[in-house]
Amino acid sequence: MGVVLETVAVSRSFGAVKAADNLSLRFAEGQVVGIVGPNGSGKTTFVNIVTGYVKPTHGRILFRDRDITRLRPREVTNLGIARSFQIPQLYTHLTVLENMLIALSVQERRHWEFWRPLRLDGRVEAALRVLDQFGFQDGADQRVSTLPEGGRKVLDVALSFALQPSVLLLDEPTSGVSVDDKFGVMDTLMRVVKESGVTAVFVEHDMDVVARYADRVLVFAEGTILADDRPEAVFANPAVRAHVLGEGV
Amino acid sequence: MKLLYGRGWLLPGRGWLLVGLFLLIAVAPFIPGWLVFLLTIAFAKGLVVLGVVLLLRGDLVSFGHGLYYAAGAYAAGLALRAGLPVRDAAVLVLLGVVVSTALAAIVGLFLARYRGIFFGMLSVAFSMILYSLLLKLYWLTGGTDGLSVRVSSIFGLQPGAEYLRLAQYYFVLALTVGAVYVAYRLTASPLGYLMRAIYDNEIRVEYMGASVRRAIYRTYLLSGALGGLGGALTAITVGHIAPDLAYWTVSGEFVFVALLGGTGSVLAPLLGSVVFEFVRNYAFKLSPYTWQLLLGSVLLVVILFAPGGLWSIFERLARREPGETAPRKERRWALSWRR
Amino acid sequence: MEQLAIVGLDGLVFASYLFLVSAGLTFIYGVMRILNVAHGSLYGLGAYLGAWLVLRLWPGGTSGQGPLNPALSYVVLLLAALLVGLTVGPFLERVFIRRVADRGEVIPLILTFALFLILDDVMKLIWGVNPLLADLPYSMLGSVSLAGVNYPRYPFLLTGVAALAGGLLWLIVNRTRFGKLVISVIADREVSSALGINVPRIYTFAFALGAVMAALGGAFIAPMISVVPGISIEVIILAFAVTTIGGLGSVGGAAIGALLVGVLRAAAVHYAPEFDLFVIYALMTLILLVKPRGLFGGVEVRRI
Numbered sequence: 001m002g003v004v005l006e007t008v009a010v011s012r013s014f015g016a017v018k019a020a021d022n023l024s025l026r027f028a029e030g031q032v033v034g035i036v037g038p039n040g041s042g043k044t045t046f047v048n049i050v051t052g053y054v055k056p057t058h059g060r061i062l063f064r065d066r067d068i069t070r071l072r073p074r075e076v077t078n079l080g081i082a083r084s085f086q087i088p089q090l091y092t093h094l095t096v097l098e099n100m101l102i103a104l105s106v107q108e109r110r111h112w113e114f115w116r117p118l119r120l121d122g123r124v125e126a127a128l129r130v131l132d133q134f135g136f137q138d139g140a141d142q143r144v145s146t147l148p149e150g151g152r153k154v155l156d157v158a159l160s161f162a163l164q165p166s167v168l169l170l171d172e173p174t175s176g177v178s179v180d181d182k183f184g185v186m187d188t189l190m191r192v193v194k195e196s197g198v199t200a201v202f203v204e205h206d207m208d209v210v211a212r213y214a215d216r217v218l219v220f221a222e223g224t225i226l227a228d229d230r231p232e233a234v235f236a237n238p239a240v241r242a243h244v245l246g247e248g249v
Numbered sequence: 250m251k252l253l254y255g256r257g258w259l260l261p262g263r264g265w266l267l268v269g270l271f272l273l274i275a276v277a278p279f280i281p282g283w284l285v286f287l288l289t290i291a292f293a294k295g296l297v298v299l300g301v302v303l304l305l306r307g308d309l310v311s312f313g314h315g316l317y318y319a320a321g322a323y324a325a326g327l328a329l330r331a332g333l334p335v336r337d338a339a340v341l342v343l344l345g346v347v348v349s350t351a352l353a354a355i356v357g358l359f360l361a362r363y364r365g366i367f368f369g370m371l372s373v374a375f376s377m378i379l380y381s382l383l384l385k386l387y388w389l390t391g392g393t394d395g396l397s398v399r400v401s402s403i404f405g406l407q408p409g410a411e412y413l414r415l416a417q418y419y420f421v422l423a424l425t426v427g428a429v430y431v432a433y434r435l436t437a438s439p440l441g442y443l444m445r446a447i448y449d450n451e452i453r454v455e456y457m458g459a460s461v462r463r464a465i466y467r468t469y470l471l472s473g474a475l476g477g478l479g480g481a482l483t484a485i486t487v488g489h490i491a492p493d494l495a496y497w498t499v500s501g502e503f504v505f506v507a508l509l510g511g512t513g514s515v516l517a518p519l520l521g522s523v524v525f526e527f528v529r530n531y532a533f534k535l536s537p538y539t540w541q542l543l544l545g546s547v548l549l550v551v552i553l554f555a556p557g558g559l560w561s562i563f564e565r566l567a568r569r570e571p572g573e574t575a576p577r578k579e580r581r582w583a584l585s586w587r588r
Numbered sequence: 589m590e591q592l593a594i595v596g597l598d599g600l601v602f603a604s605y606l607f608l609v610s611a612g613l614t615f616i617y618g619v620m621r622i623l624n625v626a627h628g629s630l631y632g633l634g635a636y637l638g639a640w641l642v643l644r645l646w647p648g649g650t651s652g653q654g655p656l657n658p659a660l661s662y663v664v665l666l667l668a669a670l671l672v673g674l675t676v677g678p679f680l681e682r683v684f685i686r687r688v689a690d691r692g693e694v695i696p697l698i699l700t701f702a703l704f705l706i707l708d709d710v711m712k713l714i715w716g717v718n719p720l721l722a723d724l725p726y727s728m729l730g731s732v733s734l735a736g737v738n739y740p741r742y743p744f745l746l747t748g749v750a751a752l753a754g755g756l757l758w759l760i761v762n763r764t765r766f767g768k769l770v771i772s773v774i775a776d777r778e779v780s781s782a783l784g785i786n787v788p789r790i791y792t793f794a795f796a797l798g799a800v801m802a803a804l805g806g807a808f809i810a811p812m813i814s815v816v817p818g819i820s821i822e823v824i825i826l827a828f829a830v831t832t833i834g835g836l837g838s839v840g841g842a843a844i845g846a847l848l849v850g851v852l853r854a855a856a857v858h859y860a861p862e863f864d865l866f867v868i869y870a871l872m873t874l875i876l877l878v879k880p881r882g883l884f885g886g887v888e889v890r891r892i
Contacts (some may be wrong), residue, residue: 269706310694310698336722363876363880365692365693365694366623366694366697367876367880369694369697370828370872371873371876371877373825373828373872374829374832374869374873374876376870377825377829377865377869377872378866378869378870380783380865380869381865381866381868381869382863382866385861385862385863385865385866386862426666435627452867472593484700497825503699504698504701505701505702508698520602530842537711538712538713539709539713540707540709541708541709542705542706542709542710542713543704544705545702545703545704545705545706545709546702546706547704548698548699548702548705549684549699549703549706552688552695552698552699552702552815553688556695558811574592
């Protein structure tokens with residue numbers, strides 16, 4: 001399996017805080033990687049850097065051997081790296097279906113059409129199919145602002161997924177979701193991810209979630225990688241347990 | 250091929266639409282001339298307001314649309330002055346639209362990068378530049394005296410003097426229907442939805458891979474074209490143009506009418522424009538010093554109590570299904586313009 | 589040489605009343621983040637009230653005949669400005685503007701535009717549309733010979749008023765307790781509120797200050813012009829240009845902007861009169877394109 005995404009000695013500071021410290025990571029095609037670490041360890045910064053929202057002070061980001069360090073989020077997305085957000089970024093005044101239709105139209109590069117309507121039957125069917133995959137059987141005509149938090153998070157991921165990316169970055173997909181729904185949400189998301197074979201990297205606080213779904217776990221601490229291994233190995237690591245789980249301190 | 254899509258929130262029930270159109274066509278020969286004139290002007294200016302509304306739906310307020318209004322009008326006027334052999338309304342209007350679209354293509358390159366009040370300020374600055382040129386280069390533009398715009402035919406037809414007013418009315422009505430339809434197709438299209446998405450969450454649009462600036466630019470082109478169309482039509486209907494068309498108060502008036510009518514439909518600007526012209530006409534007859542007072546108060550009331558404009562009131566009265574009113578209503582109360 | 593002197597002087601005069609209006613406008617924006625279109629109306633009201641009072645109290649016109657000493661006409665102008673600024677200003681702010689202060693920047697702008705329309709008619713209803721020529725304060729000061737040209741003295745009074753008002757504003761903001769609260773609100777209104785500062789009261793106070801400045805501009809320009817309904821409309825767009833050039837929120841910027849615009853216009857009037865308006869708006873456009881925050885701007889510009 002080839003390397004689809006690579007960061008080379010990426011560093012970024014915000015004033016005195018080192019959010020990313022010489023990060024060199026490789027992600028293989030089809031991997032499902034979990035990123036854990038305490039608050040402020042640089043997890044979200046990592047996602048921001050990869051997607052072009054924040055520029056690293058040093059280092060490069062390579063996507064399929066192409067240097068994407070200087071690219072803007074829009075260009076990064078168009079190349080094939082999509083992300084979801086900790087606080088779901090949706091078009092709250094539009095319906096779930098409309099959100100998906102827009103995402104699909106952008107994916108098909110048909111978002112510039114100004115004569116043919118958005119809601120063509122064929123497109124609506126396609127949108128409903130994607131929504132169905134993510135569990136939105138009936139709610140397609142609901143306005144997004146009426147969705148519960150779990151639904152919003154899933155939709156956020158669904159929209160990014162609809163762009164058919166090669167790499168999908170999920171920023172805390174279950175944060176804010178009630179405990180009862182967490183696994184339901186992750187089950188849905190990961191099922192779709194595994195079926196499609198997309199490379200997924202998700203940032204999480206919940207260790208159980210990470211242990212269950214990830215092939216590989218990266219432990220962040222103060223901008224560096226504390227551990228990089230299979231979940232079982234990582235969670236058995238005493239340094240990890242001390243730093244992230246607070247045990248034995 | 251379907252002509253009308255969507256759930257009807259852009260247009261009222263199709264039946265009512267046809268009835269309304271039929272009325273507008275059939276009633277005209279039987280109403281007094283001044284009323285025909287008023288409606289004609291209201292439609293022409295309503296097109297400019299439609300241009301403003303298209304941008305409002307993307308959270309952009311163009312305080313300088315007088316730029317296109319004047320550009321369209323003066324394109325026609327200057328062409329006539331320069332000795333254009335064909336004094337045909339259709340030709341002049343086409344000229345006006347072409348000129349204003351070209352202008353929008355240039356101005357839009359700069360303007361599409363701005364938001365909020367800076368978008369507003371830059372747009373008014375451009376319009377004031379045109380105003381200052383139209384005003385002072387009197388040897389070219391006629392200065393404060395303005396130019397007369399007299400057409401001798403419409404689409405080649407030459408209505409007699411007594412039918413001129415009526416002929417202009419139908420001409421403007423036809424073009425208005427056409428323009429509104431084009432705007433309707435735009436709002437139902439992916440680009441139209443992209444503008445609404447931009448209004449809602451610009452960052453998400455960029456993260457989807459769509460260029461916000463380009464979406465705004467393309468919408469701005471149509472917006473400018475509509476402004477020029479309205480300007481040329483006004484020029485032809487009134488028969489005389491002056492630099493005032495580009496002054497900031499005229500642009501302000503368009504924004505006023507846009508809010509008065511509401512942004513919930515492509516018909517709302519026309520509704521607002523007709524109401525505006527009527528109120529102004531009557532208020533002026535009452536006293537020339539109170540129509541601004543009245544209209545200003547109406548705008549105050551709209552801003553404070555009915556931010557969705559007349560159209561939202563109209564929708565509520567028409568008692569649409571709650572699923573359809575709810576989105577529009579909530580959206581407008583949330584119309585905070587906050588960035 | 590004379591030409592340059594005249595251009596400079598003309599520019600200074602133009603800059604003076606523009607500064608008074610623009611300083612108030614930009615100050616209010618800095619504190620409340622609201623561009624007040626009705627600022628032009630406050631200017632107009634100051635002009636109308638000032639002119640009207642002078643004409644009433646000295647019906648003899650420039651002969652100075654009247655119950656009071658003509659020298660008091662300057663005080664009358666000042667009082668007119670203070671009256672307008674301290675009553676109409678806070679009234680507008682508390683009754684109307686405050687209600688939309690939390691709805692971003694554009695809605696309040698449009699609201700103030702509505703107020704502008706209303707006030708324009710109010711002025712017409714009160715004072716009619718005939719011009720008011722209250723030139724007693726102007727003619728009383730006569731003229732002086734400068735650089736070989738006879739130049740009226742009154743415009744220098746106007747400049748003096750502008751400088752004084754600007755200085756006072758600076759003093760109030762930088763040297764009084766109230767001023768420190770204002771600075772705090774400008775920096776961060778939420779934090780200020782959390783610190784216990786009565787933000788609404790600061791708003792009203794700032795608005796009143798700005799309103800007084802505008803009314804001063806109107807009252808003291810009145811003796812130099814014929815006061816007609818159109819002056820409010822003209823001045824506000826010029827003030828927008830000046831504040832944009834100087835930078836929204838910066839009073840110092842308003843001063844520099846006013847000077848730039850004043851001198852530029854005076855130069856154009858003398859050397860290329862067809863472009864006297866054009867240069868102002870061309871400069872405004874240029875600044876917005878090249879340095880959108882203005883020359884001394886402190887406000888973040890939204891653009892991508």
